[in-house]
Amino acid sequence: MRKNGNMSIAPIVKWVGGKRQLIHEIEKYIPQKYSTYYEPFFGGGAVLLHLLPTKAVVNDINEELINMYQVIKDNVEALIEDLGRHENSADYFYKIRALDRDNKLYKSLTSVQRASRIIYLNKTCYNGLFRVNRDGKFNTPFGRYKNPNIVNAITLKAISTYFNKNNITFRCGDFEAALNDVEKESFVYLDPPYDPVSDSASFTAYNRGGFDREEQKRLKFLCDKLNNKGIKFLLSNSATDFIKELYKDYKIKIVKAKRAVNSKGDKRGEVNEVLIRNYE
Numbered sequence: 001m002r003k004n005g006n007m008s009i010a011p012i013v014k015w016v017g018g019k020r021q022l023i024h025e026i027e028k029y030i031p032q033k034y035s036t037y038y039e040p041f042f043g044g045g046a047v048l049l050h051l052l053p054t055k056a057v058v059n060d061i062n063e064e065l066i067n068m069y070q071v072i073k074d075n076v077e078a079l080i081e082d083l084g085r086h087e088n089s090a091d092y093f094y095k096i097r098a099l100d101r102d103n104k105l106y107k108s109l110t111s112v113q114r115a116s117r118i119i120y121l122n123k124t125c126y127n128g129l130f131r132v133n134r135d136g137k138f139n140t141p142f143g144r145y146k147n148p149n150i151v152n153a154i155t156l157k158a159i160s161t162y163f164n165k166n167n168i169t170f171r172c173g174d175f176e177a178a179l180n181d182v183e184k185e186s187f188v189y190l191d192p193p194y195d196p197v198s199d200s201a202s203f204t205a206y207n208r209g210g211f212d213r214e215e216q217k218r219l220k221f222l223c224d225k226l227n228n229k230g231i232k233f234l235l236s237n238s239a240t241d242f243i244k245e246l247y248k249d250y251k252i253k254i255v256k257a258k259r260a261v262n263s264k265g266d267k268r269g270e271v272n273e274v275l276i277r278n279y280e
Contacts, residue, residue: 008158009052012072013065013119014128015044019191019236022273023050025255026189029277031232034187040175041191045069052162059171059178064118066172071115073168076160082116083151086124093124093142100137123148176222182231190235192219195243197271213242220246227278239272247276 011020019026023046030051037053039045042060060066071079086092096117100106109117122128125140133139162168171178175192182188193211216237226233227250237243239254253275 008154009049009162010155011044011046011049012152012155012159013044013068013122013130015046015130019046020044022236022255022257023047026234026236026275027051029234029253029275030189031187031279034232035183035185036187038179038182038186038188039191040178040188041193042066042069043191047189047191049159049162053166055167057169057171057178057181059173059175061173061175063172064114066170067111068115068118069163070170071111072156072160073163073170075112076156078112079115079119080151080153080156082112083119086116086120086150088124088145088148088150090142090144093121097121097125097138120150123150175219179222179226182226182229184230186231188226188231188233190219190223190233192216192235192237194236194238194273195240197238197240216243216246223247223250223276223278232279233277235274235276237274237276239274243274247274251277251279253277 026047027050034053035055037048037051037056039048039056039058042048042058042065045058048056048058058069086096099109099117106114121138121140122130124143124145126143127140128143129140131138131140175190179188192215195213195216219235223233223235235247244252255273255275256270257273258270
């Protein structure tokens with residue numbers, strides 16, 4: 001494991017529940033030694049891009065997100081060039097956002113164009129909120145920022161260099177399948193969609209289908225399997241009674257985080273979250 005000494009390497013997209021603000025709290029509980037780093041809910045990638053492991057397997061169910069990372073690895077110069085073509089205007093934003101409404105048209109886009117679209121929408125949409133509707137279509141409105149950093153070439157190149165100089169594998173699918181080949185010396189960091197602290201705080205719309213309490217239970221059973229194999233895991237979630245009861249047999253640390261995803265403005269702010277682990 002290496003800690004990020006390259007300030008150019010940072011998450012390229014803003015992601016709901018991103019771990020950038022909690023990274024130094026999470027870092028306290030990262031094992032000093034492990035063979036392969038696994039992250040089945042990759043999202044914005046803040047933890048990986050801080051730790052910079054030399055061997056990692058990262059997964060997300062969101063196809064557009066994984067395509068973006070693969071393009072950053074394989075074709076970063078073309079991505080930077082395509083990002084430079086975008087415009088920061090409402091009319092243009094809604095035109096680009098609507099591309100996935102026409103399946104035939106969308107399928108004609110190259111992987112670079114799809115990656116460029118996702119980064120552009122993330123940088124210019126309201127609150128940088130990646131959200132899709134029930135049909136899996138991006139539906140966040142225009143953000144009206146004066147000067148969004150759409151073409152972040154330095155960061156894109158730094159991430160690409162890291163991906164290519166190390167053994168980083170990208171997967172797209174179910175979180176459980178992503179861990180099929182995990183070995184005993186590996187370390188698994190799990191950052192699932194959080195159990196909602198209230199009905200209004202629920203946000204699992206980064207991918208169609210959501211993540212309900214049955215999924216939370218399935219994830220807990222997976223953690224039990226990892227534990228029985230002697231594999232170390234660290235899990236982040238909200239500090240709800242449901243989660244604390246579900247993981248009562250493991251070590252639970254309460255941490256403070258600031259979250260802005262709530263339909264009620266007065267409910268945003270500092271909240272309790274948990275870090276759960278199966279090792280000292």
